[in-house]
Amino acid sequence: MSVKRxxxxxxxxxxxxxxxxxxxxxxxxxxxxxxxxxLNKQSVxxxxxxxxxxxxxxxxxxxxxxxxxxxxxxxxxxxxxxQQIVGLxxxxxxxxxxxxxxSGITADAATEVNVCSFPKKMLDRMIKDTPELExxxxxxxxxxxxxxxxxxxxxxxxxASEKVASFLYLIATHINPDAGTVEGSMRFDxxxxxxxxxxxxxxxxxxVSRQLTKLRKDEVILIHNNRHVEVPSxxxxxxxxxx
Amino acid sequence: MSVKRxxxxxxxxxxxxxxxxxxxxxxxxxxxxxxxxxLNKQSVxxxxxxxxxxxxxxxxxxxxxxxxxxxxxxxxxxxxxxQQIVGLxxxxxxxxxxxxxxSGITADAATEVNVCSFPKKMLDRMIKDTPELExxxxxxxxxxxxxxxxxxxxxxxxxASEKVASFLYLIATHINPDAGTVEGSMRFDxxxxxxxxxxxxxxxxxxVSRQLTKLRKDEVILIHNNRHVEVPSxxxxxxxxxx
DNA sequence: CGCGTGCCTTGACTTTGATCAAACCGCGCG
DNA sequence: CGCGCGGTTTGATCAAAGTCAAGGCACGCG
Numbered sequence: 270m271s272v273k274r275x276x277x278x279x280x281x282x283x284x285x286x287x288x289x290x291x292x293x294x295x296x297x298x299x300x301x302x303x304x305x306x307x308l309n310k311q312s313v314x315x316x317x318x319x320x321x322x323x324x325x326x327x328x329x330x331x332x333x334x335x336x337x338x339x340x341x342x343x344x345x346x347x348x349x350x351x352q353q354i355v356g357l358x359x360x361x362x363x364x365x366x367x368x369x370x371x372s373g374i375t376a377d378a379a380t381e382v383n384v385c386s387f388p389k390k391m392l393d394r395m396i397k398d399t400p401e402l403e404x405x406x407x408x409x410x411x412x413x414x415x416x417x418x419x420x421x422x423x424x425x426x427x428x429a430s431e432k433v434a435s436f437l438y439l440i441a442t443h444i445n446p447d448a449g450t451v452e453g454s455m456r457f458d459x460x461x462x463x464x465x466x467x468x469x470x471x472x473x474x475x476x477v478s479r480q481l482t483k484l485r486k487d488e489v490i491l492i493h494n495n496r497h498v499e500v501p502s503x504x505x506x507x508x509x510x511x512x
Numbered sequence: 513m514s515v516k517r518x519x520x521x522x523x524x525x526x527x528x529x530x531x532x533x534x535x536x537x538x539x540x541x542x543x544x545x546x547x548x549x550x551l552n553k554q555s556v557x558x559x560x561x562x563x564x565x566x567x568x569x570x571x572x573x574x575x576x577x578x579x580x581x582x583x584x585x586x587x588x589x590x591x592x593x594x595q596q597i598v599g600l601x602x603x604x605x606x607x608x609x610x611x612x613x614x615s616g617i618t619a620d621a622a623t624e625v626n627v628c629s630f631p632k633k634m635l636d637r638m639i640k641d642t643p644e645l646e647x648x649x650x651x652x653x654x655x656x657x658x659x660x661x662x663x664x665x666x667x668x669x670x671x672a673s674e675k676v677a678s679f680l681y682l683i684a685t686h687i688n689p690d691a692g693t694v695e696g697s698m699r700f701d702x703x704x705x706x707x708x709x710x711x712x713x714x715x716x717x718x719x720v721s722r723q724l725t726k727l728r729k730d731e732v733i734l735i736h737n738n739r740h741v742e743v744p745s746x747x748x749x750x751x752x753x754x755x
Numbered sequence: 756c757g758c759g760t761g762c763c764t765t766g767a768c769t770t771t772g773a774t775c776a777a778a779c780c781g782c783g784c785g
Numbered sequence: 786c787g788c789g790c791g792g793t794t795t796g797a798t799c800a801a802a803g804t805c806a807a808g809g810c811a812c813g814c815g
Contacts, residue, residue: 297763348754348755351669351670353669363803367650376573394619400646404646405647407646411610411612414653414656418588418599419588421598421664424668425711425714427594457770465685468668471667472802473803474762475763477805481763481764494765494811495811511591512591529769594795705793715772716772716774718773719771725794738792
């Protein structure tokens with residue numbers, strides 16, 4: 270089974286696209302074994318360094334991708350440089366915009382990211398004779414729509430400290446599907462810089478920093494090394510996120 | 513062809529659900545003639561007064577609806593009463609959430625609204641043997657997703673006056689698909705109260721009011737009777753919306 | 756080792772928009 | 786007609802977040 274490798278910084282992780290299907294419940298889950306094999310032949314595994322653009326203005330809109338690991342940020346930008354992160358995507362999310370060529374959004378790697386990418390045309394063709402695929406895509410978009418609207422409430426109506434707590438809560442509940450389910454303490458690495466967090470929350474880096482230290486002083490979180498976060502009580506954090 | 517009538521304030525507009533299909537390009541456009549007839553039999557036409565809840569906490573989540581006329585606001589609310597409008601819907605938008613029972617959103621009529629409503633189960637069944645329907649739903653969700661993300665940029669990164677201008681621009685471009693295409697002046701009635709506008713923009717009514725009078729003084733808009741808006745130059749308004 | 760660089764924090768001050776309070780305006784009604 | 790009412794405007798003051806500026810800290814490199 271042939272799998273091309275086009276790793277951006279010449280890594281060589283031996284993963285088939287089938288892996289996306291096997292390990293996650295991504296969009297490819299709807300495909301038959303045969304279709305998967307076809308898709309695999311066209312698939313390219315990429316390792317992407319933080320900050321590199323995956324989709325959008327400059328890079329190919331000619332392909333879709335499944336996120337295998339890492340965090341991807343979807344960004345919108347105004348002419349004068351102001352920007353807003355309009356969504357975060359985690360494995361096993363699907364990356365790309367069906368039907369429309371582009372929607373003014375760029376997708377960049379926030380952390381190191383591994384994606385399995387394949388030609389847009391190929392999946393578009395498969396959609397036609399596999400309705401189940403379209404169903405998966407619909408579920409994915411509805412999920413993203415729910416998340417976007419949740420975040421609109423955060424952006425429009427929460428205070429700076431509620432925003433920061435909401436962000437931490439979002440990361441805590443998305444990055445480690447299993448590790449944190451215990452009612453006790455949970456840990457994770459921040460996938461975003463302060464500047465990214467500010468762009469996600471509609472704040473400045475200074476405000477983000479101040480609110481983080483406030484949460485630290487209130488013992489809602491602990492931060493080591495500027496990246497590693499410990500949350501003694503997720504419930505406590507959730508409280509801070511909405512009052 | 514039987515059509516039940518269940519008009520909330522006993523109006524009696526004689527419209528079939530087919531009308532939704534004939535007059536608009538809504539989700540029903542994907543159905544065959546036979547399916548449409550079946551759907552018509554189950555359809556109910558409703559006229560809804562401003563402020564009445566169409567979907568959400570208290571009313572039936574057991575039905576979907578197509579908007580025939582009017583403006584519907586999608587609202588999210590926090591425990592302490594703060595609320596945010598996370599989307600506006602116009603004819604011929606589809607109203608309802610496939611697959612998931614509910615997502616913490618309520619849909620209320622902003623203006624007087626006419627909808628054609630039908631049982632959730634019925635459409636869910638039709639989805640199974642009409643992939644084209646699912647395709648329409650996917651397109652609708654992607655459109656809503658694009659709009660939600662556009663609005664996130666507005667909420668997170670624009671100033672109060674840019675927000676108000678963005679709102680007026682959005683209404684101007686959505687409410688009158690034809691009337692305003694001339695490069696000259698265009699008019700419309702505000703479908704939202706100041707309080708709604710504030711909830712849509714993440715502001716207070718006072719700030720909305722002040723920014724509206726500012727836009728009036730700058731001759732970007734004219735307002736008569738507190739509702740009727742005149743925009744001499746849409747391009748000028750668009751400028752105000754992003755700087 | 757010392758230095759430069761990038762990222763983060765902290766402090767002093769300013770600005771934007773929120774809050775509080777009063778007045779206004781159109782409208783329906785006794 | 787006067788009155789009350791909801792929605793809106795306007796003004797005075799306040800607070801939250803932004804801006805500007807300095808300093809800290811970790812890390813890599815000569």
